[in-house]
Amino acid sequence: MARIAHIALWTADLERAKAFYCQYFGAVAGTRYENAPKGFHSYFLRFAEGATQLEIMHTTQLAFQPCPPNHQPFGLAHFAIGVGTVSAVEALTARLKADGFTVLDGARRTGDGYYESVVLDPDGNRIEITE
Secondary structure (H helix, E strand, O other): OOOOOEEEEEOOOHHHHHHHHHHHHOOEEOOOEEEHHHOEEEEEEEOOOOOOEEEEEEEOOOOOOOOOOOOOOOOOOOEEEEOOOHHHHHHHHHHHHHOOOOEEEEEEEOOOOOEEEEEEOOOOOEEEEEO
């Protein structure tokens, strides 16, 4: 059976993105990869054992243009990170809001049964925080 091995996101600031996912979601960063001729740098972030990894990438070859929070482009809409419990969703959502990050929705029980909130990472990517 196929599985998602990793999801990759471009970031305007590689170290800022690494700090965000490590601080708030307990990710563990692998060794920084660098391809100097291409101006490319990345980290693989590991969460729980066997979980899908997140690759954060930066390049000096592209201009970064964040998407406004009220606009949803085609492509990747969001990804979800499970934190285990309703109280953990609420606590992390409150912590992110207190630290100045945008909370778009929740925490709440959705029509499809998930307990979640939706927050933006430093680059404007949507993250569902689920139980």
